[in-house]
Amino acid sequence: MPELPEVEIVCRNLNKILGRNSRVKSWLFFRQDLRFKIPQKQLLQLRGQKIQSLSRRAKYLIFYFEEMALISHLGMTGEWRTENSGFDRKSANYRKHDHVCLQLEGGVCLVYHDPRRFGFLQIVSKKQLPAYFAEFGVEPLDSGVDFGALTEKFKGLKGPIKSALMNQKLLVGVGNIYASEALYRAGIYPFKSSAQLSRESYGRLWGEVRGLLTEAIKKGGSTIENYRNAFGEAGEFQKGFYVYGRQGEECRKCHTPIKSRVLSGRSTFWCPSCQKK
DNA sequence: CTCCTATCCTGCGAGC
DNA sequence: TGCTCGCAGGATAGGA
Numbered sequence: 001m002p003e004l005p006e007v008e009i010v011c012r013n014l015n016k017i018l019g020r021n022s023r024v025k026s027w028l029f030f031r032q033d034l035r036f037k038i039p040q041k042q043l044l045q046l047r048g049q050k051i052q053s054l055s056r057r058a059k060y061l062i063f064y065f066e067e068m069a070l071i072s073h074l075g076m077t078g079e080w081r082t083e084n085s086g087f088d089r090k091s092a093n094y095r096k097h098d099h100v101c102l103q104l105e106g107g108v109c110l111v112y113h114d115p116r117r118f119g120f121l122q123i124v125s126k127k128q129l130p131a132y133f134a135e136f137g138v139e140p141l142d143s144g145v146d147f148g149a150l151t152e153k154f155k156g157l158k159g160p161i162k163s164a165l166m167n168q169k170l171l172v173g174v175g176n177i178y179a180s181e182a183l184y185r186a187g188i189y190p191f192k193s194s195a196q197l198s199r200e201s202y203g204r205l206w207g208e209v210r211g212l213l214t215e216a217i218k219k220g221g222s223t224i225e226n227y228r229n230a231f232g233e234a235g236e237f238q239k240g241f242y243v244y245g246r247q248g249e250e251c252r253k254c255h256t257p258i259k260s261r262v263l264s265g266r267s268t269f270w271c272p273s274c275q276k277k
Numbered sequence: 278c279t280c281c282t283a284t285c286c287t288g289c290g291a292g293c
Numbered sequence: 294t295g296c297t298c299g300c301a302g303g304a305t306a307g308g309a
Contacts, residue, residue, distance in 0.1 A: 003302060035285070057302075075302060077287080097287080116286045118303060156280065168304080175302050244302090255300085264281060267300085282308085293296085 004173025021106035060171035075118025
């Protein structure tokens with residue numbers, strides 16, 4: 001589920017909830033061995049504190065407290081959902097793989113659910129945040145991104161363009177699905193070397209990345225109107241995929257069968273006619 | 278340096 | 294029906 005659009009949607013939905021109830025009452029821990037061990041003691045120290053704001057950086061959620069920040073990464077299968085106060089392990093709506101419950105004053109609980117446990121929660125001081133994200137690339141949806149400079153960086157790379165597009169040190173938020181989709185939209189062969197791609201192609205690619213992510217946020221957001229029950233779930237956008245998961249099916253534009261091949265261990269999809277070598 | 282592989286986990290669908 | 298296999302949207306350590 002979570003590439004940039006999905007994390008952005010979770011962030012927006014959580015913000016709606018936190019607008020009303022934002023003070024931490026306490027925490028419940030059902031399981032602590034996520035990707036990293038849950039920092040229980042530090043989380044408990046946040047009791048009584050207000051969540052000042054919640055934002056997204058790359059595929060990470062950041063909850064801001066007085067001195068500290070809580071970082072939440074959803075890994076592959078992480079979800080936050082709401083439950084009413086009184087939720088615990090014995091509640092009827094407790095689900096397998098619910099690991100943490102953040103109880104807010106005012107009667108709402110935020111429950112972190114993550115079957116594969118690739119996600120994590122970390123506490124860092126707010127001062128440490130710039131260092132934490134120092135190695136991360138540009139936000140594709142920010143205004144004022146220097147895409148010319150990004151193009152030059154990409155042109156200095158050796159590997160295939162799809163790998164570069166997924167490298168979070170250059171550009172954040174694009175994962176395996178949106179990489180294939182963006183390259184399709186831009187008419188770029190995924191295995192083409194980053195260095196050999198023309199500046200014109202890069203110009204198209206950045207435009208398509210932004211358009212794609214924006215559109216995905218819009219579609220996901222529309223399905224998740226009833227965010228209190230369903231936020232965190234994938235939206236409608238998968239219906240609009242042009243290539244992802246469509247190997248053997250016809251290209252929506254030219255009817256050529258979509259191909260797929262593994263690149264760096266990740267399934268890669270493209271239309272051999274629309275995306276020429 | 279850069280690139281690829283394996284790995285952390287559970288669930289699901291395909292195929293037998 | 295029930296089993297095994299392969300694969301899944303992230304990120305990183307370690308080897309070549």
